[in-house]
Amino acid sequence: MGGSESMRTDRRAVMLEEIEVCLAGHPRVQDASVVEQGDRLVAYAVPTAGAALDDEQLRDFLKGRLPAYKMPRYFMVLDCMPLGPDGQVDHAALPDPQAVATATQASSAGGAGQPSERARYLADLWAELLHCPVLASDNFFDLGGHSMLAVQMANRVHRDTGVRIQLMTLATQSLAQIAATLPVVESGSATGPGLRSRLLGKFKGMLQG
Known part of the structure; x- marks a missing residue:
């Protein structure tokens, strides 16, 4: 049972890495990270210096390159990736897209x-x-x-x-x-x-x- 769960976890990790590599192929993306939050995939991207980038551009870029089940539910453009002490992306510090959207709507109401x-x-x-x-x-x-x-x-x-x-x-x-x-x-x-x-x-x- 534990072996099956480990295999599923490994497959999910490989899938997330594949999506990250594909997203990083965008000419305006300097760094990318894709995580699972519950039952949704969330993609984060840092643009190259001076480049304009938004979530719609990222979504359109991936549409022709990924099957539907690998398409992230949310896209967020960040100034920089939060890093942990080991220099790796701190996934726990990545912003929640729904919380950000709620705060934005509240401030504009x-x-x-x-x-x-x-x-x-x-x-x-x-x-x-x-x-x-x-x-x-x-x-x-x-x-x-x-x-x-x-x-x-x-x-x-x-x-x-x-x-x-x-x-x-x-x-x-x-x-x-x-x-x-x-x-x-x-x-x-x-x-x-x-x-x-x-x-x-x-x-x-x-x-x-």
């Missing part, structure tokens, strides 16, 4: 109309349908969505907000881009028929005022 509020509404809906955490930079189909779920999601959004999302945009746009097309969603509002009533009531009040 403001009055009604902030894009973060609309993105929060859509992220909650996607997370409910896809059964996984969702970031503003995520793509619906990259998270495991399919045409049936896409139709279900679009119907929910239409029911809640009156806006009909074009399904073709789900294949090419991030959650943040799609959320920007939605009307303002009040912070903390739940999805459902009541939300649309509150939104329509708010719009009518604006017109009458």
